[in-house]
Amino acid sequence: MADAGSLLPSGLVCASDAPPGARLPMPVSPDTLDDLLLRCQRHEPAAQRALYARYASKMLGVARRYARSVAEAEDILQDSFVKVFTRLAEFRGEGSLEGWIRRIVVTTAINHWQSGRLRRQxxxxxxxxxxxxxxxxxxxxxxxxxxxxxxxxxxxxxxxxxxxxxxxxxxxxxxxxxxxxxxxxxxxxxxxxxxxxxxxxxxxxxxxxx
Known part of the structure; x- marks a missing residue:
């Protein structure tokens, strides 16, 4: 990954708080991550809500940096978590789950951008x-x-x-x-x-x- 320190203030790299006005679920009592992943792969709604609540705030912050509005960022977030739950079996534990989800959010944001008013060309x-x-x-x-x-x-x-x-x-x-x-x-x-x-x-x- 690139060293961004020479480009922007170092704190910016870690700036992923959700934007003001964003609608997010309340935190829930955590299971162990392994338990949550297993239950999510069994398509248990409570586990999916818990996993979403655990990462939604930070990932909305990621989406917001690429979006032009909070509403667009929320759309990106929702689409991203659909992909997360669909592809969860692909996560092999190589690196953090948060990093894996973040890449899905970034890729989804790029797809939104490319399919919007500014086309890929x-x-x-x-x-x-x-x-x-x-x-x-x-x-x-x-x-x-x-x-x-x-x-x-x-x-x-x-x-x-x-x-x-x-x-x-x-x-x-x-x-x-x-x-x-x-x-x-x-x-x-x-x-x-x-x-x-x-x-x-x-x-x-x-x-x-x-």
């Missing part, structure tokens, strides 16, 4: 001139929430690559596989995204005016 064709690189140190003073708010303003293609690389820690090779693009294209979009992010911040603090 436009994915990495953001028609935005690449600016000169401003001073990167200005981002270090921002909170996680402030950086995420700036990322919301990026063009969709480079925003997606930045999110995958700098927030969720995928390598350019993994991003290329997930999006069906060349590694060099992923790297170019990341460079553009980073410079656009810095430019947006400098405009915000009146160093550069639109």
């Amino acid at each position: 436009h994915l990495l064709l953001d028609d935005v001139a690449e600016p000169a690189a401003p001073d990167a140190s200005s981002l270090d003073r921002l909170s996680v929430a402030e950086v995420l708010a700036l990322m919301e303003q990026l063009p969709d293609g480079c925003r997606l690559v930045l999110m995958l690389y700098a927030v969720d820690g995928y390598t350019h090779a993994e991003i290329g596989e997930m999006l069906g693009i060349q590694e060099s294209t992923s790297k170019a979009q990341l460079s553009k995204a980073r410079k656009q992010l810095l430019l947006l911040h400098q405009r915000q603090i009146n160093y550069i005016r639109p």
Whole structure:
């Protein structure tokens, strides 16, 4: 996985809290994880609700970073957990269950994005001139929430690559596989995204005016 520390504040990599206003189930008394998995594979509704409650809040935070609204993130979350319960027998315990679910959420978010108003052929064709690189140190003073708010303003293609690389820690090779693009294209979009992010911040603090 990629080291995102040189791109964004280190806290951003762990920022996966659910967004305000999101509808989530109340926590339930936990079974052991192995018990829950076995019961979920037997399609027991109570076990499925318990597994959902255990991971829904964090995974909604993941979905929200890729979605443009809380409602869209909730749709991604619901679709993701349908896949989780359908594919649960595929989980072999190689790595954490949380990481396995997270990848399903990210992949589902990408599928939503590609099937939405911006089709795949436009994915990495953001028609935005690449600016000169401003001073990167200005981002270090921002909170996680402030950086995420700036990322919301990026063009969709480079925003997606930045999110995958700098927030969720995928390598350019993994991003290329997930999006069906060349590694060099992923790297170019990341460079553009980073410079656009810095430019947006400098405009915000009146160093550069639109």
